[in-house]
Amino acid sequence: MTECTVSQNTDIITFALSEVCSHFNITMSELKGKSRKAPLPDVRKIACFVLYKKGFRYTKIAGAVNYRDHSAVCYAMKQLDNIHNKELRALYQGFFHREIKPAKSTVYSCPFDLRTQLQPFSNGNEFETWKDNNCAKCDNYESISTKLKDAKCKYSFILDLASVSSGTVKLETCKAIGCTYSPLYKSVQIWQHCSKFKNTDAIF
Secondary structure, eight states, X not given: OOOOXXXXXXXXXXXXXXXXXXXXXXXXXXXXXOOOOTTHHHHHHHHHHHHHHTTOOHHHHHHHTTXXXXXXXXXXXXXXXXXTOHHHHHHHHHHXXXXXXXXXXXXXXXXXXXXOEEOOOSBHHHHHHHHHHTGGGOTTOOOOOOSGGGOSSHHHHHHHHHXXXXXXXXXXXXXXXXXXXXXXXXXXXXXXXXTTOOOTTOOO
């Protein structure tokens, strides 16, 4: 997986598509190309769903994967919902339940250094479940920003980015969200409910 640094110019779409390409061992050109050779058509459908989960509109997704228009994205989403399409669903399950392996990063000798990189979630599915129970219900969450400076909640932006790139975030981010941290093993467990959660209509 490609290591990345969160910055104002970070493009979530690029990282998301790169993660899909890495998992299925294809190039970005193949993903965006016209070839119908298996499994490319199905991988493109999965790429559409990944971007959809990140909050992008169908028109934006169509441009990202080089589809003709938004109607092609609609068709791809319907195919993913088809329980009889076993081959596609198997690819889908394989991607979203994949193990997230942290990329190589700077190792800080002090385990209490707030820059220490940690892996808060073991796989993509675990992250999506946590996100559905927190970010999706939070007043501060929005998923249309592609730059950190524009994000309404910078912590959800950082987690979104980590889920499609290295899988790691700084200890500083984990502490801000709420976590149990073991400096001895440099392991972290994110709290079930985010400390930044805000919703006037919901009660944990």
